[in-house]
Amino acid sequence: MKTDANVVHLNKVAAEQSPTYPVGRLPVALSHLRDKAAQQLKQALQALFDNADDTLFEMADRAASNGEQNAFFEAMRDLRLKRKSIERGFLQEVFEPFATLNQYEVGKSSLGSISFDGLALIQNDELEESVALDAMVAKVMSRDRVAVGHLTTRLNALVSKKLDDKSNPLGPALLCAAFLEACSSLGVEIKVKLIILKLFEKYVLADLDQLYAEANQILVTAGVLPELKSAPVRRNPEGSGTAAYGAAEQAGASAGGQAGEGVQEVFVALQELLAQVRGHAMPRRKTPADASPITSRDLLRLLSHMQQHAPAQVSDDSDLREQLEQLLSRASARSGKARVVGEVDEDVINLVSMLFEFILDDRTLPDSLKALIARLQIPMLKVALLDKTFFSRGSHPARRLLNEIASAALGWGEQDDTQRDSLYQKIEQVVQRLLNDFVDDPLIFAELLADFLAFTGNERRRSELLEQRTRDAEEGSARAELARRQVELVLNERLLGKCLPEVVVRLLQEAWSKVLMLICLKHGVGSPEWQAALATMDDLVWSAHPHEEPEARLRLLELVPGLLKALRDGMASAAFDPFSAGEFFSQLEALHVQAFQRFKRVVSEAERVPAVESVDDRVAVGGMPSLLEQPPAPELDGAAMIAVVEEIVLLAPGQSSANEPEICLADDDEALQQVDNLRVGSWVEFQEDQEHKLRCKLAAVIKPTGKYIFVNRTGLKVLEKSRVDLAVEFRRNAIRLLDDALLFDRALESVIGNLRRLKGA
Known part of the structure; x- marks a missing residue:
C-alpha cells in the first residue's frame, strides 16, 4: 500500500540498522548530525569568546574593590590565552559521547547500591557551580523538552546504548558538563566562573532549539521515526517570584521521570x-x-x-x-x-x-x-x-x-x-x-532565600571594602616598619661604639631618622636621594669628631655651610618641628665654633692670618660673621659627649619601648605547622579568658613583617598576631578553627x- 511507504516502524529500523553498523561505528546519519552540531556549537562558542572581554571589562569597571577588579582583568587575560584550547577541549568533549553510542555497557545499572562516600561534603564554590548548572539545564529543558525527547527517541532507534534526555550527547546536561570540563584549566574565582557560565547560557544554550530542530530534521530525512510530531514549546515566564524554586524543581526531574528516581x-x-x-x-x-x-x-x-x-x-x-x-x-x-x-x-x-x-x-x-x-x-x-x-x-x-x-x-x-x-x-x-x-x-523558601542573599550580598560588599582598607593600611604599616629597620641599620653602622657630642646623636636619632624614613619610603634605598641623605649624615658625624690636621680645617670650612643647608632642607621636607630644629642648629653652631677655635690654638700666628682671610672670603652664611670670629665658646665637658654602646631602636608611634622576650620554637613544631595551614579567609575563635571568646577572620598575612591580621565580620581589624604568637595560642588550645563547610551537608x-x-x- 502506498500509504505505508513512508511509515518507518521502530522495530524495523532497529532490525535494518543494527547489522549494517558494527559495534562502535556510527550510522552515516549520526555522523552527519554530529558534524553539523559541532559546527553550530563552535560558532556559538566563538561568539561567547568574542563578547567575553566586553562583559568582563564592564564587570571590572563596576567592581567594589581593587582585588575584585584585578580578578576580572586576570580572567580576561586567562580567557584570551586559553581560548583555543577551551574551544578544542569542548568539541572533544562533545564528540566523545557520540563515539560510545554503539558500545554496550555490561553490568552497569543506574539503580545500583548507594555509596555514602558520594554524599561527602562539597565546597561552597562547587555548590554554587552546581546550582548554576542545574538552573541552566532546567531552563533549556523547560523550553525544548519535546524536541530533546524526540531526539533521544530517534537516537535510541539507531544505537545500541540506551539513552535518556540526561545522557543524550546533545542534551543540555552533557553540553554544560563538556564546557565545564573544557574550562577546568582556568584559574578564576567562582564569581568569575559563574559569569562565564552565564555567557555560555546566553550564546550557546539560548540557540539550542535551532540545533535540536535541525538534528531532528536530519534524522527524519534519513527515515528515522518521521511519525514523531513536535508539540508546542512551553516557556515559563522569567522574573517571577517563584522562578528560582521552579528552575530548581525542573532541574530535579528530567524527561521520563528518571532524574526524579x-x-x-x-x-x-x-x-x-x-x-x-x-x-x-x-x-x-x-x-x-x-x-x-x-x-x-x-x-x-x-x-x-x-x-x-x-x-x-x-x-x-x-x-x-x-x-x-x-x-x-x-x-x-x-x-x-x-x-x-x-x-x-x-x-x-x-x-x-x-x-x-x-x-x-x-x-x-x-x-x-x-x-x-x-x-x-x-x-x-x-x-x-x-x-x-x-x-x-x-x-x-x-x-x-x-x-x-x-x-x-x-x-x-x-x-x-x-x-x-x-x-x-x-x-x-x-x-x-x-x-x-x-x-x-515551599515556594516561600525560594523567596526568602533570594531576599536573604540580597541582604548578605550587601553586607559582604561593605565588609570586603573595609577589609581591603584594613589590608592597605597594614601593608603601609609594613612598609614603614621595613623602612624603620633599614634606618636603624644605617644609624647603628655609623654610631655604635663611637663617642660623639650628645647633640649629634640626638639630632640623628630624633630628626634625621625621620628624613631617612621618608626618603626610603618615597624613593627606596638605592636612590640618589638616599645616598645623599647618608652622605649628609656621614659629614655631620665627621664634623663632630675632634681633628688636629691642618687639612681638616680647610675641609671643615668648606663642609659646614653645605652641611647646615642639607640638614635644614631635609628636616623641613620631613615636617620636623621648627622649634626643635632651631635648638639643634644653635647647639651645632656652638659645636662647630669650638672646633674652629681649637684650630686657632694649635695653628701658629703666621699660618693663621691667611686662613682667616680665606675664610672671610668664603664663609659667613646669611650675613653672620665668620666662624673664626665668633666669641670663644666654652669647652665641651664630659657630660656633652656620649658613648653609643647600645643599639639604637626606633619606635613606631604609640609603640612601647618594652620588648617582650621572643619565644623560640623548632621549625618542625606542630603548632607552627597549624599556623602555616591557616588560609586567608579562615574563621577562628580565640578564647580570651574563661568567659569571653572572640570570633574573627584571617584577612591578611603581611609577609614583610610576618603579621597575621584578623578582622570581624564587618571588616574592622580586631587582632594582630605574629606567627609565633599564633603557635603559642594553638599550643595552649586557646584558638579553634571554625568549620565553614555547609552546615546542612555536615549534619x-x-x-x-x-x-x-x-x-x-
Whole structure:
C-alpha cells in the first residue's frame, strides 16, 4: 500500500540498522548530525569568546574593590590565552559521547547500591557551580523538552546504548558538563566562573532549539521515526517570584521521570539504614495493633498547629517527636481510634530530628543564634515531608536557606547586640516569616532565600571594602616598619661604639631618622636621594669628631655651610618641628665654633692670618660673621659627649619601648605547622579568658613583617598576631578553627556516619 511507504516502524529500523553498523561505528546519519552540531556549537562558542572581554571589562569597571577588579582583568587575560584550547577541549568533549553510542555497557545499572562516600561534603564554590548548572539545564529543558525527547527517541532507534534526555550527547546536561570540563584549566574565582557560565547560557544554550530542530530534521530525512510530531514549546515566564524554586524543581526531574528516581535514591538509602538499626540500635516505636497511620496531609496539619504555637525559646530538652506523639494521643482519644504516623513519614521525622540534633550541638554556630535556628525545625520537617529531594539536592531552596543563614552567622559573636544587630534581626525576620506564613507551599523558601542573599550580598560588599582598607593600611604599616629597620641599620653602622657630642646623636636619632624614613619610603634605598641623605649624615658625624690636621680645617670650612643647608632642607621636607630644629642648629653652631677655635690654638700666628682671610672670603652664611670670629665658646665637658654602646631602636608611634622576650620554637613544631595551614579567609575563635571568646577572620598575612591580621565580620581589624604568637595560642588550645563547610551537608554526613556505626554495633 502506498500509504505505508513512508511509515518507518521502530522495530524495523532497529532490525535494518543494527547489522549494517558494527559495534562502535556510527550510522552515516549520526555522523552527519554530529558534524553539523559541532559546527553550530563552535560558532556559538566563538561568539561567547568574542563578547567575553566586553562583559568582563564592564564587570571590572563596576567592581567594589581593587582585588575584585584585578580578578576580572586576570580572567580576561586567562580567557584570551586559553581560548583555543577551551574551544578544542569542548568539541572533544562533545564528540566523545557520540563515539560510545554503539558500545554496550555490561553490568552497569543506574539503580545500583548507594555509596555514602558520594554524599561527602562539597565546597561552597562547587555548590554554587552546581546550582548554576542545574538552573541552566532546567531552563533549556523547560523550553525544548519535546524536541530533546524526540531526539533521544530517534537516537535510541539507531544505537545500541540506551539513552535518556540526561545522557543524550546533545542534551543540555552533557553540553554544560563538556564546557565545564573544557574550562577546568582556568584559574578564576567562582564569581568569575559563574559569569562565564552565564555567557555560555546566553550564546550557546539560548540557540539550542535551532540545533535540536535541525538534528531532528536530519534524522527524519534519513527515515528515522518521521511519525514523531513536535508539540508546542512551553516557556515559563522569567522574573517571577517563584522562578528560582521552579528552575530548581525542573532541574530535579528530567524527561521520563528518571532524574526524579535518582534524587529519591538518597532518601531510599537513608530509609534502608534506618530500617536496619530500628529495633536494636534505635528503639522501635510501640504501636497498638488496631492503629491506623494518618495521612501526610493530616500530619502537615498537626505540624502547622505546632508551628503556630511554637514557643519563642526552644528548650534543650524539647523533642519534636515527643510533642507530636502527645498531639496524636489527644487526637486518638477524641476520635476513639488509635492513630500513628506512617513509616515513611516517621523516617522523615527521625532524619530531620537527627539533623537538628547535630546542628544544635555544632560549636560553629553561636549559642544565641542556635535558639533562632532551632525554631526552623518544624518548617524544615514540613518541606522534607512535601519534597524528599530535600535530602539529596544541594540546590534545594530550603536547604540553601539554612546553609546561608549558618554561613552568615559564622562571624557573629556572643558580645554582639542582638537588639541592634542587623544580621540577627534579619535571621529573626526570616524565621518569623516561615513560622507565620509557611503552610504547604515551599515556594516561600525560594523567596526568602533570594531576599536573604540580597541582604548578605550587601553586607559582604561593605565588609570586603573595609577589609581591603584594613589590608592597605597594614601593608603601609609594613612598609614603614621595613623602612624603620633599614634606618636603624644605617644609624647603628655609623654610631655604635663611637663617642660623639650628645647633640649629634640626638639630632640623628630624633630628626634625621625621620628624613631617612621618608626618603626610603618615597624613593627606596638605592636612590640618589638616599645616598645623599647618608652622605649628609656621614659629614655631620665627621664634623663632630675632634681633628688636629691642618687639612681638616680647610675641609671643615668648606663642609659646614653645605652641611647646615642639607640638614635644614631635609628636616623641613620631613615636617620636623621648627622649634626643635632651631635648638639643634644653635647647639651645632656652638659645636662647630669650638672646633674652629681649637684650630686657632694649635695653628701658629703666621699660618693663621691667611686662613682667616680665606675664610672671610668664603664663609659667613646669611650675613653672620665668620666662624673664626665668633666669641670663644666654652669647652665641651664630659657630660656633652656620649658613648653609643647600645643599639639604637626606633619606635613606631604609640609603640612601647618594652620588648617582650621572643619565644623560640623548632621549625618542625606542630603548632607552627597549624599556623602555616591557616588560609586567608579562615574563621577562628580565640578564647580570651574563661568567659569571653572572640570570633574573627584571617584577612591578611603581611609577609614583610610576618603579621597575621584578623578582622570581624564587618571588616574592622580586631587582632594582630605574629606567627609565633599564633603557635603559642594553638599550643595552649586557646584558638579553634571554625568549620565553614555547609552546615546542612555536615549534619547529613554526621547522620549517615552515626547510622552506619549503629548498624555495625
